[in-house]
Amino acid sequence: MRPAWFAFGQTNSTGEYKLLRILEDLEDGYEADPVCEVFAIGDMNGRWRKMESPPGYLDPSCTNGVVFEGAAYFFLDHWQMDPSYYFATGCIPSFDLATEQWSTALQGPVNRILEEANGTLNYADLTDRLMLAQLEGTLCTAHFNDRISAVDLWFLVDFENGMWSKEYRINVEFAFDGFGDGVQPLLVTDEGNVVLWVQIGSKGMVWIYNPVTNTSSEIVQTMASIFTGVGKWKKCKKKRSKTDVRTVD
Incomplete structure (x- = not known):
């Protein structure tokens, strides 16, 4: 029941595929820094290589x-952030798959979110x-x-300046109760509709939002635990393509 994080992607320079995993570890009965490991697809040695731990709790x-x-991005746990001392308040840590180094250069929209909330929200x-x-x-x-039963989607428009x-x-017209509840955006269709898990x-549930009519409708519903993973699958054949949504529990 220990949290684990994964990322899979290609490096920008060589196109090499790599798998990144971050696991919580226990050391003498006490929590230690999360263990970060990388596995290079095609590596003849076939082994996980230990890397530097993330620059904060995810x-x-x-x-x-x-x-x-070419980089894997994660959120820090904002519950543990205190603006008076935490060095990376609002940042989104990233792991470069080519250099295999962590960075905290990218600033997320956290401060903008709190500013718009006008004191009704804090980091926790x-x-x-x-x-x-x-x-x-x-x-x-x-x-x-x-607080207002709404999901805001923020898009990165300038990396250098965050x-x-x-x-x-x-x-959203439904109430969220219990750990693990949330909304994950999956894709924006060619017609401009937003598909959400x-x-x-x-x-x-898979929902689709129409920004023109400002309405949402349910596509499919299933029983799923809080550990359910959601992804996209795209099948290409000549000039025709099909996009599907798959879930893995």
Whole structure:
């Protein structure tokens, strides 16, 4: 029952595939730094190589890293962030798959979210309420605000300056209760609709949001634990393609 995080992707320089895993460890009965390991696909030695630990405790609800332009991005656990002393408040740590080094250069939209909240939210309120994704060729942060029952989607528009733009606010009419509840954006269709995975306790649903009519509808519903993983599968045949959504429990 110890949290674990995974990421799989290609390096920008050589196109080599690598698998990254981060596992919580116990040392003499006490929590130690998470163990970070890398496995290079095609490595003749076939072994995990230990790397430097992440620069902070990762959010347990962000179970996987999002790979964007050769680096895997994760959320820090905002519940443990104190702006008075924490060095990386608001940053999104990343692991470069080519250099195999950690970085805290990218600033997330956390400060913008808190500014817009006008004092109704703090860092602890963001715990288990943020989810990373890659949409429309860039990083996306989904923020579920249970105070107003809405999901805001923030898109990274300027990496160097850490600038994010809020492109969608999706109203939700259902209540979220219990650990593991959240919203994960999956894709934006060619028609501009947003497909979301919604987790409510032991129930999981695929929803589609139409920004033109500002309405949402359920596509499919299934029983799913809080450890359910969601991904996209795209089948290409000549000039035709099909996109499907698969879940793994």
